[in-house]
Amino acid sequence: MTTTHLGKRRKIIDGLEKITGQAQYPADLNLPGLLHLRPVLSPYPHARIAGVEKEAALALPGVVAVLTGADLNGGRVAHSRSNMLLAGDEVKFAGQPVAVVVAETEAQAADGAALLDITYDPLDSVDDATAALDDAVLVWPDGMPRPDTSMASLHGGSASEEEQRAPSNLHQRQEFKRGDAGKALAQAHTVIERTFSTSRVHQSYLEPHAVVAQPGVKQGEVTVYTSTQGQYVVRSEVAGALGLQERDVHVVPLKVGGGFGAKYGLIDPLVAAVALKLRRPARLVLTRTEDMQTTTPMPEIEIRLRLGADAEGNLVGLDVNASIENGAFVSGHAGIIATMIGGMYRCENVSIVGTELLTNRPPVGAYRAPGVPQALFALESGMDELARTLGKDPLELRLQNAVQGGDLTGTGRPWPEIGLKACLERAQGHSLWKDRGQNANEGVGLAAGGWPGAFSPAGAVCRVDTDGTVRLHVGSVDISGVHSSMVLIAAETLNVHPDSVEIVQGTTDSGPYAPNSGGSQVTISLSGAVLDATQQVREQLLDLAAHHFETHKDDIELAGGHASLKGVPGKTIAIGELARMGQKLPGGPGPVVAEGRAAPKAGAPGFMAQLVKVRVDPDTGHVTPLEAVTVQDVGFALNPLLVEGQMHGGTAQALSIGLYEGQVFADGQLTNPNFMEYTFPRADDLPPLEAVLVEHPSEHGPFGARVVGEPPMTAGAAAIANAIYDAVGVRVTALPLKPEHLWKAIQDRRGT
Amino acid sequence: MTTTHLGKRRKIIDGLEKITGQAQYPADLNLPGLLHLRPVLSPYPHARIAGVEKEAALALPGVVAVLTGADLNGGRVAHSRSNMLLAGDEVKFAGQPVAVVVAETEAQAADGAALLDITYDPLDSVDDATAALDDAVLVWPDGMPRPDTSMASLHGGSASEEEQRAPSNLHQRQEFKRGDAGKALAQAHTVIERTFSTSRVHQSYLEPHAVVAQPGVKQGEVTVYTSTQGQYVVRSEVAGALGLQERDVHVVPLKVGGGFGAKYGLIDPLVAAVALKLRRPARLVLTRTEDMQTTTPMPEIEIRLRLGADAEGNLVGLDVNASIENGAFVSGHAGIIATMIGGMYRCENVSIVGTELLTNRPPVGAYRAPGVPQALFALESGMDELARTLGKDPLELRLQNAVQGGDLTGTGRPWPEIGLKACLERAQGHSLWKDRGQNANEGVGLAAGGWPGAFSPAGAVCRVDTDGTVRLHVGSVDISGVHSSMVLIAAETLNVHPDSVEIVQGTTDSGPYAPNSGGSQVTISLSGAVLDATQQVREQLLDLAAHHFETHKDDIELAGGHASLKGVPGKTIAIGELARMGQKLPGGPGPVVAEGRAAPKAGAPGFMAQLVKVRVDPDTGHVTPLEAVTVQDVGFALNPLLVEGQMHGGTAQALSIGLYEGQVFADGQLTNPNFMEYTFPRADDLPPLEAVLVEHPSEHGPFGARVVGEPPMTAGAAAIANAIYDAVGVRVTALPLKPEHLWKAIQDRRGT
Structure with a gap:
């Protein structure tokens, strides 16, 4: 394949803003009236919460609220770490958030958290895999909560088949078989048999989890600014955990300081709940220690x-x-x-x-x-x-x-x-x-x-502006430089310099739709849509240039941000001018723009x-x-x-x-x-x-x-x-x- | 025409946020570190500026800067009111901004402006139309500046034909003739002859001009949040007045508290210049008196x-x-x-x-x-x-x-x-x-x-989300309820309730392209694009439903946010589910979305x-x-x-x-x-x-x-x-x- 831009070494597009410290991560987003959160995590792997003494913390200057599960959970039971807010009566792991202190400054929130007095009654706990297999103590005596499980259905609703099984720490067993492995091994010339073990490893991204949430105009409406690998997942988690309509949850993905699979809205529901409760914007940036204690390492x-x-x-x-x-x-x-x-x-x-x-x-x-x-x-x-x-x-x-x-x-x-x-x-x-x-x-x-x-369908929009700037509007989150590759695809298709291509980052409201930045799928999933959009735009530019030069589009070539009549020196027009024609021509084709869609087969x-x-x-x-x-x-x-x-x-x-x-x-x-x-x-x-x-x-x-x-x-x-x-x-x-x-x-x- | 939603009386879509005071106008946008501007306007219709004594104002607590044309204009000469920053050596009208006091609070800026001591040498002025015709005093002795006129070309460049005419206050005379009016009137049975006069009338919108500007990541990059009838015009005005690249000027249109033709970036270049100069966000909200003195009434x-x-x-x-x-x-x-x-x-x-x-x-x-x-x-x-x-x-x-x-x-x-x-x-x-x-x-x-x-080409994007929400992404500014009509067009085309249609407001970066909200053109210009986009989406939904029910799309009907198999009760699927299919189906059509384009002929x-x-x-x-x-x-x-x-x-x-x-x-x-x-x-x-x-x-x-x-x-x-x-x-x-x-x-x- 002969290419001009694709396959060539080119620096990442947002390098300058990152190395100059101007890229905006959630920790940088400082909204007027912003409140700061400090969570208080359980020191026990399993305990009953006997009492929370809030007075000392609340007496501190700047402390606005001390909130517990009773204040925020609304009777809903978390069915995953991501949609968990604060503990109810009981903690299930050391590191589980039990309360949150909300204050005008980060320091005041931290001081308040240090003064919060929580009394625990420790319970027997399942501390490792061996203990789990015993089933002497059960992590979930009533079964692990499921997505459709509310307090009401848990106690009164119809139980699914799985819930009817006796509760066990052995949550699930999956088998994948072909042929007869036992027989084959018995007859094999050589058999290796060994047991291997691994440890929990933490993703240890440079940027701990960080979220800003801002209450919206309507009751139950919230905008979440977050460091995430997938804004649509965050929307679902926040809406699900808080009982909101998805359309009322607006998620704006900011820069991500490393995700590695871990950033899918883990603390977003908690921060959104606080913002909605107090009707003020709120921010939580986990400390490194909190991040390691309360987030989700590999098993x-x-x-x-x-x-x-x-x-x-x-x-x-x-x-x-x-x-x-x-x-x-x-x-x-x-x-x-x-x-x-x-x-x-x-x-x-x-x-x-x-x-x-x-x-x-x-x-x-x-x-x-x-x-x-x-x-x-x-x-x-x-x-x-x-x-x-x-x-x-x-x-x-x-x-x-x-x-x-x-x-x-x-x-x-x-x-x-x-x-x-x-x-x-x-x-x-x-x-x-x-x-x-x-x-x-x-x-x-x-x-x-x-x-x-992985691979998924995606959309992408390509527009040409009057100054010749090509904008790619994408819904994917860039955690690994994928957008830099999309720029090259656009540059290649339209034969423009990559510097003239800009990325416009989508939100859950503006779209375009794109899958999560996980499973190594974004380049595979998004490229087709970008190619579709830019190829449509290419045809539009050729049509406009053919109209301008009163010729057939086959006689037009695109290069360096210009359309030219092949073989006729000087007969050239900037693509920005063609874009302007599209924005002006009565009865013409309309602005130069196309939304591409693609769905990989495999x-x-x-x-x-x-x-x-x-x-x-x-x-x-x-x-x-x-x-x-x-x-x-x-x-x-x-x-x-x-x-x-x-x-x-x-x-x-x-x-x-x-x-x-x-x-x-x-x-x-x-x-x-x-x-x-x-x-x-x-x-x-x-x-x-x-x-x-x-x-x-x-x-x-x-x-x-x-x-x-x-x-x-x-x-x-x-x-x-x-x-x-x-x-x-x-x-x-x-x-x-x-x-x-x-x-x-x-x-x-x-x-x- | 039989319609379900079009032609029916329906309240404006953003009424709730407006009457509850939650709609965001530029005066509501409070960014961290925001500076406040107070302009100082000339009290003379024509004067030479002899001196600006800044010390007293600068000595006030909170005053950050006192800026004049020498600080901001960069040697560029304004060729229109919109791209005017501050006066140079001379003022041409009473109300012309001469200096701006920048402070941490609005009150400090106002106090500083009151202490600013500007010395003027008054000059003869042209005070009305009669005086203008005399040409005894010229408003522009060297000719009115033109868009391509810089200091350099003004004094050394080639002069255009118009510049070669003798300067006069009679700037231009246009004739439109057919037949022979003089002869016809001389021969007419009855002739009425009268002279009528009118006054300057101010648009007197509820919201005075208001702008927030924030410096961007790159040198010379700025984001402008403004109350405008056309974000692309504001971009051009700001870029032109400040000598910036258009792609580095990002304009975000906020709510408009009335425009009536007057809001096209009048004070935006000034606020942007201050933000770039001081590297901090800056806001200017004109007082009513300033607004009447310095903006552009009808002639x-x-x-x-x-x-x-x-x-x-x-x-x-x-x-x-x-x-x-x-x-x-x-x-x-x-x-x-x-x-x-x-x-x-x-x-x-x-x-x-x-x-x-x-x-x-x-x-x-x-x-x-x-x-x-x-x-x-x-x-x-x-x-x-x-x-x-x-x-x-x-x-x-x-x-x-x-x-x-x-x-x-x-x-x-x-x-x-x-x-x-x-x-x-x-x-x-x-x-x-x-x-x-x-x-x-x-x-x-x-x-x-x-x-x-007026009428112009425009684009619009329609997306269907997994919860059935239909989003219309438009680049037009809503100054008269036009977006409420676009919602009805989408509702009619897709046969969904208007409440399930949401508008996503575009910016100069995100598009889609739309003309200014002026000349009563938005409905005429935008409807075609919205119709194009929603009709494409309608076809996509019918195709997905036909695939789902294993039938031909002619057998599918859309109503109430669902697609149904005609004549088969119970065979129905929500359009949100169809959207989900589009987002998941390997080798499928891709997400449900389309960008429409249209260019009215007349x-x-x-x-x-x-x-x-x-x-x-x-x-x-x-x-x-x-x-x-x-x-x-x-x-x-x-x-x-x-x-x-x-x-x-x-x-x-x-x-x-x-x-x-x-x-x-x-x-x-x-x-x-x-x-x-x-x-x-x-x-x-x-x-x-x-x-x-x-x-x-x-x-x-x-x-x-x-x-x-x-x-x-x-x-x-x-x-x-x-x-x-x-x-x-x-x-x-x-x-x-x-x-x-x-x-x-x-x-x-x-x-x-």
């Missing part, structure tokens, strides 16, 4: 894996039991875990069971490629072990079994054309892989990964291969990552600079899951809720990151492009584990790596 | 009229000389005056000369049907006198000569199909006309009027006839209006309630021009710049107003609708004059009526 997952192969190394059986610790509400990771853990390698006999467990911990949520880093930590560690047991090259073994177009995912659907093999082949030729094994205590690990990718899955080189200090168990190479099939890189940025970021987070990050709980309490105690890599803790772009085009993605954001997150942890094995022959089965455990294992191995 | 016009008819009463000649006093810049009323004064009655010999004069007074501007009330005061008084001289019924004489489709306007273009005769015929049957002449000193006056109406002129009954007290000259009937061809009343509102408002302002309003100058000074001294009718000064709707459909207007806002303004003053003649036999030739003059004329007549 702890324990995976028991059995993997069987015949003597030639062909996979014959896969048996997976994934136990997912969800906290107080279920997030639902089983499906995507099954899709990927059973969808990387061809295998006729597969059994995958996912178990969703409830505990008295903060509810979990999505984090970049949710569930897949944990799933592939197990699978790719297992594949490594299988190769070594069979005496095969780990990369060759993967190539031999890797899925391709038409093979099945773990839930039994066929993959479209994909590039897993292409990535493995490219990794095979990389010097890091070819030259491995030269130094003692150093090792190179390989793991493969991928992400199926997704554009992205696969990748991760190479990591580490050095292990056998005397301390310390692991130093030395190099990381991410080989990723991006289909077609609309803007290679930004694609590499996604690959670097995803790889960094993936390595961090392997080496550093994990929330630590004791008796239901998060013990490391801040960046002093929560281990997080500094820039110099990470190795040089190399991004190798494979362009194996997707039939469904725009210009062949594939999902980009999530794949590089999926294999890094497993690659680290495999590199450690390559270095010192010790198998890591728990994340994050703990040097003391590794040291012990190295000592044990030396001893044997 | 004083003197019209010498000669009107000739043959013995049968057929018009044979019309000779008009209109002298328009413009103030310091030319506004350009001659063309529209000619269009209407020469376009009401068939006449083969017409000569119209319009003369635009410059004086040292505030520049004039547009006011509802600009120039036409003055023009028709002359023409319709003349027609009345002609009828009486010929002994003919004034209504019959008009009917006999009235233009119809194909007859010419005063500038020689043919009218499309129009309803002037239909209005006269309806007036003829009204009891007020039929029963006139019963009481001494009471009289009934008739005058006819009309407005050709306008839809609206004519009318005005009947007014008055009682005259011959002992005092006091005139009491007793009844007013406005018979207006509206083509088709999209919403009769709002059409009547326009007719009432226009009639009230027209009667007020006749009876009460006029700015009074002495030595170039406005002597009545406030509502204590400027005569303005109270509600009980006005008679009962009856609106009679004639529906003579336009071929170009939507559903036959015609321009509505301006016609009722055009004939009231003349009707008052004719009623006075009918009552006491005295001809009023100067507006507004002055009881002392009328008393004198009555005494003189008694004496004769």
Whole structure:
């Protein structure tokens, strides 16, 4: 494909406003009469609230109100973390908001919160997955609330089938089966059986959750300014949690300081409720500690894996039991875990069971490629072990079994054309892989990964203004530079300089409709609409120019913001002038503008291969990552600079899951809720990151492009584990790596 | 036409927010860090500025800056009132802004302005039209600045043809001729010759000019929140006056508390310049006195009229000389005056000369049907006198000569199909006309009027949301309830309740493009785009429902926000669900949305006839209006309630021009710049107003609708004059009526 702007490296469009501090995040939005909120979080994982003594806080200058669930919840019961306001009579997890102090300044709100005296009667709690399985204590003795459950229906209404089951902390069990995995494993030449565990990892975006809400003109009308990945989800959450009409909730997405799956209206209902209650604008910006205590990290997952192969190394059986610790509400990771853990390698006999467990911990949520880093930590560690047991090259073994177009995912659907093999082949030729094994205590690990990718219909509007500015009006939220790519599509279609293309950010009122910025879907979903809109506008400009030059549109060409009569120098008119003609011509076509719509038929899955080189200090168990190479099939890189940025970021987070990050709980309490105690890599803790772009085009993605954001997150942890094995022959089965455990294992191995 | 919602009386959509005080006007917009401006206006009509002593003002607490033209103008010379910032070395009219005091509060700014010490050297001034014609003193000795004129080109660039003419206060003279008016009048059976004069009348909207400007992210980028009739004009004015790129000027139109032709960015450049200079948001809300002193009322016009008819009463000649006093810049009323004064009655010999004069007074501007009330005061008084001289019924004489489709306007273009005769015929049957002449000193006056109406291309977006809300995204500004009519068009097309249709107001960035809300053009211009968008959306909904019910779209009907399978009870789906399908269906049509475009081929002129009954007290000259009937061809009343509102408002302002309003100058000074001294009718000064709707459909207007806002303004003053003649036999030739003059004329007549 010959392109002028697409496929070229170009800086992100809102870089200037971001680096100069002028981009507006919710914490920057200072409305007249703005009130400030400070939440008070439960210190107990499970307790009855015996009393809230408000007087001391209310006596403080500037404190406007102290509100509890009795003031705000309106008798509604939360059915998810997102639509939770404040606790009622009981708290279900340490970190649950119990009250909120509202004051004229942030400092006054904080002082008020410190003076708030809440009496708790602690109750027995379910502190981890093991305790959950006991069912000795139930997180939800009456069953977990459901979206249609109000106080009234909970006690008097008809119970659904699920509610009629005996309440249990084992909320749900999902099975995905094909063939007979048990029999196949019993007959296999070689079987690997291991149990892998992972930790809760927090998304740790730079910007904590932050929301401003402003009451509207009508009773029950509210505008929410928020840092979100999806304004329509926020609208639904706020309307649902507060019992408002969706049309009365106006959501304006501001800049997002990192989302990674976590920003879908978590504290928005609470802030909106306060604004409506007090009839004043209100703002809540969580502190880092509050953010880690009360928001939704990725779940702890324990995976028991059995993997069987015949003597030639062909996979014959896969048996997976994934136990997912969800906290107080279920997030639902089983499906995507099954899709990927059973969808990387061809295998006729597969059994995958996912178990969703409830505990008295903060509810979990999505984090970049949710569930897949944990799933592939197990699978790719297992594949490594299988190769070594069979005496095969780990990369060759993967190539031999890797899925391709038409093979099945773990839930039994066929993959479209994909590039897993292409990535493995490219990794095979990389010097890091070819030259491995030269130094003692150093090792190179390989793991493969991928992400199926969501896709949704979307709209987009393209307008040309009289000064030649091309405006793209989009409803998507830009969390990863996607709008910068949309600008290139418009520039390419209209043959204008990208600097003359501007993005107009939509709200829930102004549209256009676009899906959430999650599941790596925005580029796939939005490009078609942008292309549709800009192609219509292109035709409109050609028609107007043909009218102007009294010729046929085939004789017109667009370049550099002008329309010209082909082959006739000087016969040229600026597209802004054509736009002006459209705005003036009586009986003409009307203004130059088009709304594009598109609905992709299928997704554009992205696969990748991760190479990591580490050095292990056998005397301390310390692991130093030395190099990381991410080989990723991006289909077609609309803007290679930004694609590499996604690959670097995803790889960094993936390595961090392997080496550093994990929330630590004791008796239901998060013990490391801040960046002093929560281990997080500094820039110099990470190795040089190399991004190798494979362009194996997707039939469904725009210009062949594939999902980009999530794949590089999926294999890094497993690659680290495999590199450690390559270095010192010790198998890591728990994340994050703990040097003391590794040291012990190295000592044990030396001893044997 | 059978309609469900169109043509039905329905309240204005933003009535609730307006009557509850929640509608947001610029004066309500309180941004953090907002600065307040107080302008200091010249007390002299012409003076050199000898010095500005800032120290005392700057010493006041809260005063941030005192700025003059030297600080803000950047060497640019204003070429119109709208793009004027502050005076340079010289002031050209009393009321011209010379300096601005900027402070943290409005009170501090006012205190600072009171302390500002400006020294003027008064110069000879041109105080009225008579003085202007002398050319003894020139308002612009070097010629009036023009749009492309900068300091540099003014002194060194090439001069255009006009600049090469000798400078004169007679800025421009326009002639419109057909036939030989002089000869025809010399040969006519009866000739009426009179000179009529009118006064400057101020638009006197409830909300004075008000603007908030906020500096943007980039250097030279600014957002302007304003009360305007056209955001694109404001953008051009601000960009032009400040030398900015248009794409860097973002204009957000807020609610408008009355415009009437006057709100097109008059003080916006000044406020934007201050915000950019001080890098803080800034607000200026003019006081009533400032508003009357420094903004743009309608001009004083003197019209010498000669009107000739043959013995049968057929018009044979019309000779008009209109002298328009413009103030310091030319506004350009001659063309529209000619269009209407020469376009009401068939006449083969017409000569119209319009003369635009410059004086040292505030520049004039547009006011509802600009120039036409003055023009028709002359023409319709003349027609009345002609009828009486010929002994003919004034209504019959008009009917006999009235233009119809194909007859010419005063500038020689043919009218499309129009309803002037239909209005006269309806007036003829009204009891007020039929029963006139019963009481001494009471009289009934008739005058006819009309407005050709502008028209422009426009766009509009229609979206259906998942809750069934239909959103119309429009770029027009609602100054007269036009958006309420757009809601009805959408409701009619989609067969939904009007309450489920919401308007999303566009900005210069978000679009859609729409013309200014002036010239009564918005309904005519926008309806086509709204209809186009909603019809496309209707088809999309039918397609989705057909897909859902697995049938053909012809079998689907839309009603009450649902799509149903015709004749199959229970087979129904909400349009919100169809919208959800559009947002979800892989490979489907995409979200339910369409951008409509339309460009009317021609306008839809609206004519009318005005009947007014008055009682005259011959002992005092006091005139009491007793009844007013406005018979207006509206083509088709999209919403009769709002059409009547326009007719009432226009009639009230027209009667007020006749009876009460006029700015009074002495030595170039406005002597009545406030509502204590400027005569303005109270509600009980006005008679009962009856609106009679004639529906003579336009071929170009939507559903036959015609321009509505301006016609009722055009004939009231003349009707008052004719009623006075009918009552006491005295001809009023100067507006507004002055009881002392009328008393004198009555005494003189008694004496004769």
